[in-house]
Amino acid sequence: MGLLFLNPSMRTRLSTQIAAQNLGMETIVFNASQEGWAFEFEEGAVMNGTTAEHVKDAAPILGKYFDILGIRTFPTLKNREADYAETILQQFVKYCGIPVVSLESATLHPLQSLTDIITISERLPVKDKTKPKVVLTWAPHVKPLPQCVANSFSEWVNAWGQADFVIAHPPGYHLDARFTNGAGLTNDQAYALKDADFVYVKNWSSYEDYGKIIPVENDWLLNNKKLEITNHAKVMHCLPVRRNVELSDEILDSNNSIITEEAGNRVWAAQAVLNEILCNMHD
Numbered sequence: 001m002g003l004l005f006l007n008p009s010m011r012t013r014l015s016t017q018i019a020a021q022n023l024g025m026e027t028i029v030f031n032a033s034q035e036g037w038a039f040e041f042e043e044g045a046v047m048n049g050t051t052a053e054h055v056k057d058a059a060p061i062l063g064k065y066f067d068i069l070g071i072r073t074f075p076t077l078k079n080r081e082a083d084y085a086e087t088i089l090q091q092f093v094k095y096c097g098i099p100v101v102s103l104e105s106a107t108l109h110p111l112q113s114l115t116d117i118i119t120i121s122e123r124l125p126v127k128d129k130t131k132p133k134v135v136l137t138w139a140p141h142v143k144p145l146p147q148c149v150a151n152s153f154s155e156w157v158n159a160w161g162q163a164d165f166v167i168a169h170p171p172g173y174h175l176d177a178r179f180t181n182g183a184g185l186t187n188d189q190a191y192a193l194k195d196a197d198f199v200y201v202k203n204w205s206s207y208e209d210y211g212k213i214i215p216v217e218n219d220w221l222l223n224n225k226k227l228e229i230t231n232h233a234k235v236m237h238c239l240p241v242r243r244n245v246e247l248s249d250e251i252l253d254s255n256n257s258i259i260t261e262e263a264g265n266r267v268w269a270a271q272a273v274l275n276e277i278l279c280n281m282h283d
């Protein structure tokens with residue numbers, strides 16, 4: 001399996017390598033943005049600038065070298081249409097000719113979301129027949145971040161159908177309705193947190209004013225005081241997290257936090273997906 005990284009990663013990179021190794025596969029990591037030729041993605045481009053290799057030339061070669069290709073590629077956060085068309089990932093899919101696994105793309109992070117559903121499922125009280133209340137809450141950040149983790153989490157929790165799901169964000173931060181349809185939406189964080197069993201904390205930049213940080217009036221940083229109205233909620237985050245900007249020390253260092261367990265489950269999620277691909281390849 002080739003693991004092509006156009007952007008940084010710790011958890012996805014290592015958990016996918018471990019998962020592949022557990023299945024008897026070999027992986028080769030290619031940090032393309034640092035060690036490779038700069039890719040060109042535009043059809044018909046006159047490549048007289050900074051790009052040196054067209055995806056139409058590179059991807060088929062990766063298809064010759066590997067049986068499965070994993071790709072991490074972040075959005076531009078400048079061109080919403082191109083990002084939401086998954087232009088870069090789709091060109092690798094089109095030209096490499098082998099199964100492609102998203103290691104987080106412009107708009108989605110499916111391996112993270114599978115992990116998150118596994119983690120929530122494992123933490124459900126065994127005898128509790130009622131749906132858990134799962135809250136996705138926006139959190140502050142110093143940089144404009146992609147919407148992909150929030151999009152994916154929303155899509156997967158909705159598809160799972162086993163939760164009372166609420167998304168809380170400040171005005172100006174609504175997500176693409178294709179992913180949130182089915183969830184309760186509110187600009188009132190306290191209203192969302194009431195009786196929550198799981199609180200998923202994540203920053204994202206504006207979808208509407210694409211890629212921008214919109215000024216926020218209220219304090220959206222989660223702390224222990226805010227958690228008092230929850231049902232002893234477990235707090236989740238995909239990581240990396242900026243402490244005391246996106247999530248407070250007091251929560252991250254408390255028993256409410258299940259972030260390490262969550263990140264640990266990345267191995268099993270990746271392993272399940274790779275196993276499925278391998279089984280289909282041998283059918």
Ligand code: CP
Pocket residue numbers: 008009010011012013104112238239240
């Ligand atoms: N959550 C996640 O994808 O972490 P990395 O960016 O470190 O892979």
